[in-house]
Amino acid sequence: xxxxxxxxxxxxxxxxxxxxxxxxxxxxxxxxxxxxxxxxxxxxxxxxxxxxxxxxxxxxxxxxxxxxxxxxxxxxxxxxxxxxxxxxxxxxxxxxxxxxxxxxxxxxxxxxxxxxxxxxxxxxxxxxxxxxxxxxxxxxxxxxxxxxxxxxxxxxxxxxxxxxxxxxxxxxxxxxxxxxxxxxxxxxxxxxxxxxxxxxxxxxxxxxxxxxxxxxxxxxxxxxxxxxxxxxxxxxxxxxxxxxxxxxxxxxxxxxxxxxxxxxxxxxxxxxxxxxxxxxxxxxxxxxxxxxxxxxxxxxxxxxxxxxxxxxxxxxxxxxxxxxxxxxxx
Numbered sequence: 001x002x003x004x005x006x007x008x009x010x011x012x013x014x015x016x017x018x019x020x021x022x023x024x025x026x027x028x029x030x031x032x033x034x035x036x037x038x039x040x041x042x043x044x045x046x047x048x049x050x051x052x053x054x055x056x057x058x059x060x061x062x063x064x065x066x067x068x069x070x071x072x073x074x075x076x077x078x079x080x081x082x083x084x085x086x087x088x089x090x091x092x093x094x095x096x097x098x099x100x101x102x103x104x105x106x107x108x109x110x111x112x113x114x115x116x117x118x119x120x121x122x123x124x125x126x127x128x129x130x131x132x133x134x135x136x137x138x139x140x141x142x143x144x145x146x147x148x149x150x151x152x153x154x155x156x157x158x159x160x161x162x163x164x165x166x167x168x169x170x171x172x173x174x175x176x177x178x179x180x181x182x183x184x185x186x187x188x189x190x191x192x193x194x195x196x197x198x199x200x201x202x203x204x205x206x207x208x209x210x211x212x213x214x215x216x217x218x219x220x221x222x223x224x225x226x227x228x229x230x231x232x233x234x235x236x237x238x239x240x241x242x243x244x245x246x247x248x249x250x251x252x253x254x255x256x257x258x259x260x261x262x263x264x265x266x267x268x269x270x271x272x273x274x275x276x277x278x279x280x281x282x283x284x285x286x287x288x289x290x291x292x293x294x295x296x297x298x299x300x301x302x303x304x305x306x307x308x309x310x311x312x313x314x315x316x317x318x319x320x321x322x323x324x325x326x327x328x329x330x
Contacts, residue, residue, distance in 0.1 A: 019328055019329060020040055020042070020327075020328050021097055021185065021186060021324070021325065021327050021328065021329060022094075022095045022096055022097070022185065023037055023038045023039060023040055023047075023050075023325050024036075024037055024089075024093045024095070024096035024097070024182075024325075025037075025038070025096060025097045025098075025099060025321040025322075025324045025325050026085070026096055026097070026098045026099070026177070026182075026184075027098065027099040027100075027190075027320065027321050027324075028057070028062075028098075028099070028100055028101065028104075029099075029101060029190075029214070029317060030215065030317070031056060031057060031058070031059055032054040032055065032056055032057060033054065033055050033056075033057045033081045033082065033085050034052070034053070034054045034085075034317075034321070035051075035052065035053045035054070035085050035086075035088070035089060035096075036049070036051065036052045036318060036321040036322070036325075037049075037050045037051040037052075037089070038050060038321075038322060038325040040325065044307075045201050045305060046305040046306055046307035047305055047306065047307060047322060047325055047326065048306075048307045048308050049306065049308065049311050049318070049322070051089065051090060052314075052318070053085060053088040053089065054085070055081050055084045055085045055088075056081075057077070057078070057081045058074075058077060060072055060074070061073070061074040061077035061078060061081075062074075062078075062104075062169065063166075063168070063169065065166065066103075066135075066136070066235075067103075067104055067106070067136060067141075067164075067165060067166040067169065068104050068166055068169045069104075069140075069165075069166030069167070069168040069169025069170070069172065070166070070168070073168060073169065073172055075172045075175060075176065078172055078173060078175075078176035079175070079176040079179050079180070081176070082173075082176040082177050082179065082180040082182070083179065083180045085180075086177075086180040086181065086182060093181070093182050094181065094182065094183065095182065095183045095184075095185050096177075096182055096183075096184060096185070097184070097185060097186040097187070097188075097193075097324040097325070097327070098173060098177075098184050098186070098187045098188075098324075099187075099188060099189070099190050099193045099320050099321055099324050100165065100187065100188070100189055100190065101189070101190060101214050101215075101216050102189040102190050102191050102212065102214060102216070102217065102219045102233055103214070103216035103217050103235060104165060104166070104169065104189075104216075105163060105164075105165040105187065105188060105189035105190075105192075106134075106163070106164055106165070106189065106233060107161055107162065107163045107164075107189055107191070107192060107219075107231055107233065108133065108134075108161075108162055108231055108233065109148065109159060109160070109161055109162075109228060109230065109231045110129055110130075110133065110145075110159070110160055110162050111154055111155055111156035111158065111159050112125065112129060112156055112157075112158040112159075112160060113156050113157065113158065114157075114158060115145060115147060115158045115160055122145070123143060126143045126145055126162060127139075127141070127143060129162075130143065130162070130164065134164070136164070140166060140167055140168065141164045141165065141166065141167060142164070142165055142166070142167045142170050143162065143163070143164045144162070144163050145160040145161065145162045145163070146160060146161050147159070147160050148160060148161055148227060148228060148229075149224075149227060151229070151263050151264075152263070153263075161228050161231065163188065163189060163192065165187070170187060173187075174187075185329075186324065186327065186329075188324065189219075190212055190214065190219075190320040191210070191212045191219040191221055191233075191320070192323075193320040193321070193323040193324040193327075194210060194212055194275060194319055194320045194323045195210060195221060195223060195226065195228070195323065196226075196323040196324065196326045196327045197304050197305065197319060197320070197322045197323025197324075197326050198210055198226075198273060198303060198304065198323070199223065199225070199226025200304075200305040200323075200326040201305055202225075202226075203303075203304075203305060204223065204225070204226050205225060205270075206224065206225065206270050207222065207223070207224050207229070207264070207267055207268070207269045207270060208222070208223060208224075208269050208270050208271045208272070208273070209221065209222045209223070209269045209271070209272040209273070209292070210223070210272075210273045210274075210275065211272065211273070211274050211275065211276070211284065211288060211296065212275045212276075212320075213274075213275065213276035213277065213280060213284055215236075216235060216236065217233065217234050217235035217236050218233075218234060218236075218284075219231070219232065219233045219234075220232040220233075220253075220256065222260065222269060229260075229263075229264070230256065230259065230260065230263075232252070232256055234252065242283060246283070246286075246287050249287050249291060250287065250290055250291045252291070253287070253288070253290075253291025253292055254291060256291075256292070257291070257292060257293065268294070269292075269294060271297055272288060272292060272294050272295075272296040272297065273296065273297050273298075273299055273303055274288060274296040274297065274298050274299065275299045275316050275319055276298075276316060277316060278313065278316070281298055284296075285298070299315055299316060299319060300315070301315060304319060304322055304323075305322075305326060306322060
């Protein structure tokens with residue numbers, strides 16, 4: 001995506017000097033458009049939660065299609081929701097980040113023979129690769145990629161985390177916030193933002209994993225020092241019983257464990273952090289513990305760079321927003 005912020009590990013590879021993003025974060029989730037503000041002092045090891053608001057947004061306003069943004073996209077409804085939300089904020093907001101559900105801002109790790117640094121060649125290479133890897137019409141996508149450290153025995157010299165989303169959806173959201181006086185400088189999926197928070201200030205050393213469960217699906221990412229090594233993202237099938245879903249997820253996790261063993265040898269994650277709605281957390285704890293042979297930790301305030309008294313039971317929904325506020329740009 002043109003407006004995506006490069007993760008901190010990418011800037012380290014590039015040798016660039018980063019600066020913090022604005023402390024204002026918006027998010028689409030649970031039939032709502034949300035806003036959160038975090039205070040951040042330069043050099044401080046944690047951020048302070050300051051303010052939160054939400055307004056309803058009908059699901060139909062986001063349009064149809066697997067990535068949303070298709071038929072039925074209602075720019076007027078998006079604009080009205082953005083204005084109503086910004087009006088509730090206590091201070092002036094001129095710029096902010098936006099976090100989307102992973103299902104609408106999808107990410108995947110790909111291997112490439114080459115990844116040009118400049119556009120349009122970079123976009124052309126990515127779209128050519130995505131034609132073979134995804135079911136989407138690549139001409140309708142906004143695409144971005146951040147290079148990763150290669151793994152041993154890789155078939156191609158370049159590994160990259162590629163993120164894609166509907167151009168029409170992103171353009172409509174950017175237009176809606178622009179009408180409300182806000183420039184969106186960074187748009188990303190929820191797990192990318194969550195990882196930025198978990199790894200902020202070196203809080204996620206070595207190999208670790210995070211699993212994010214949302215209403216549209218789940219994402220499991222293994223990262224080393226905050227940089228993705230493996231990215232697994234799946235939507236939820238309709239009409240599945242818990243037993244059937246557990247069986248399918250178990251098979252997926254066993255394949256994941258096999259892949260990690262082939263690429264990383266005996267190295268095992270130091271921690272697996274689960275971020276899930278409270279009502280489904282027990283199911284996911286059991287599935288992850290069985291499939292990964294490692295008991296997951298439910299997300300808690302101590303896993304995040306959060307100063308003060310914390311956010312209580314809202315931690316799962318606010319964690320990606322906090323992560324978005326942790327990011328930096330060169």
